[in-house]
Amino acid sequence: MSAARWLPQGTVYGPLLNFQREWGLWAPRMTDAPYKAAPKAPVLYIKTANTFTPCGGAIAVPGQVEVGAALGLVIGESVLNQASSPAIQPFDAINHEAFECVLLNDLSLPHASYYRPPIRFRNRDGFLGCGAGSVSLTLQALAQLKLDVRVNGQPVQTVDLGTLVRDAAALLQAVGEFMTLQPGDVLMLGTDCLDDGARPRAQAGDRIEISAPGFAPLVNTLVEEAA
Amino acid sequence: MSKHARIAWAGAVHRAIERDGQLELQTPAFKGRLLNFNEVVWLSPLPDMPPHRPRTVLALAINYADHAKELAFKPPEEPLAFAKGAASFTGHRAFTVRPDDVTNMHYECELAVVIGREAKHVHAHDAYDFVRGYTVANDYAIRDYLENWYRPNLRVKNRDTCTPIGPWLVDAADVPDPMNLALHTTVNGQVTQQGNTRDMVFDVPTLIEYFTSFMTLYPGDLILTGTPDGVVDCPVGSHVVCAIEGIGALENTIVAATQ
DSSP states (O other): OOOSSOOOSSOEEEEESOBHHHHHHHGGGTTSTTTOSOOSSOEEEEEOGGGEEETTOEEEESSOEEOOEEEEEEOOSSHHHHOOOTTTOOHHHHHTOEEEEEEEEEOBOOOSOOSSOOHHHHOSTTOEEEOSOOEEEEHHHHTTOEEEEEETTEEEEEEEGGGBSSOHHHHHHHHHTTOOOOTTOEEEOOOOOOTTSOOOEEOTTOEEEEEOTTSOOEEEEEEEOOO | OOEEEEEEETTEEEEEEEETTEEEEOSGGGTTOEEOGGGSEEEOOOOOOOTTOOOOEEEEESOBHHHHHHTTOOOOSSOEEEEEOGGGEEOTTEEEEEOTTOSOEEOOEEEEEEEOSOBSSOOGGGGGGGEEEEEEEEOOEEGGGOOSSSSSOHHHHOOTTOEEEEEEEEEGGGOSOTTSOEEEEEETTEEEEEEEGGGBSSOHHHHHHHHHTTSOBOTTOEEEOOOOSOOOBOOTTOEEEEEETTTEEEEEEEEEOOO
16 A cells, blocks of 8 residues: 555544543543543544645644644454454454554644644644555554654654553554444544643744654645735 | 435435435436335435545534523534544434433434535635535434543544434525524424524534635535534434425434344
């Protein structure tokens, strides 16, 4: 499936708060209003088709944006890939299942509240940079991956996929409990924050590069949004 | 000028139009053949998307003033929208699954707007030029699963079988005033929800202007415009009909999960 220009063919889902660092920072506030309790199900959002930008493409931004390095699982034709209901799914089998994986840059405008759906922060035109090719990995293998994020060549973040709240198998199972992912859909594993709870920021003029061993680097340049 | 359906019949999927209370097939091999409504399986009447572009589905929460009051919210100051995946759609006369452990699963009768032309930075006064047509959606919610994180969360709103849509896609030209349509829902024949699209907090042109101020909408994309007051729990066996004047009456039956 490797190609110079790859874009998702299905719906792209992403989970909020799926890294232990961000969960830990939020945990003391999770019972405060308006949240009132820690989330039980995965907190999911959708990156709509208008957000897809191929690797190398420019992304127009209205100001500062948060960089969200993410690994996405491309759902295949296999039943194991799609239906993950715990009742019909041996957990061990999922871990040995190979998935096509892609690098994604899940951009967002900064938003302090996680109460309401983030359409105008996350679903702006171009706000999902999409890596040029996929790499086939078992869920077990991808837990060893680290994603490196550079802005204008400077390292700003290393994302450790071994520090997920729900690992890939658990996320697939929790999502599969209520919806069936379709072939071509993409399930991202989430984006991590820095130690202070913020995400790396970038703005017009910046070049963002996300890389991981075995993957072609995902590069996107930010440009000023036309007034 | 017509009402369009997408149906399964005789081993294939077909496009059809409404003709005097019957379906007239558009498929070349059967063109003009008339079928009764109960001879076919109704599918979502949405236009196909190009192979490389998933459909964008935007849905409004709290977009009727009375529903806001019902749920004890102030009407929002900007449209409160969430996105859905297209996989939760099912057709007219379909079954929707109610999990065994829930206490409050309710329909939401909504006017669905189908985009007809690529739309970015559209002004409200031009917005209707970008509409292909309208259909009826029933955007079921299971309130037991509501959590206050990116609320309403997908476990409430994006479940397999939980978004019936149809039966017809009605051309925009046949709906002279989409902002003055009576809508109502019946459960087992009893009227439980009544409203009118004129009571939307943000009307269709305003919604199109709002969304296209930061995102491009493409032909086949959908906006579900929210639901008025009067949602009630629907136990297994409920026959639910969501009807919008001039658009259609969308029937659905609640079934139990198969164990």
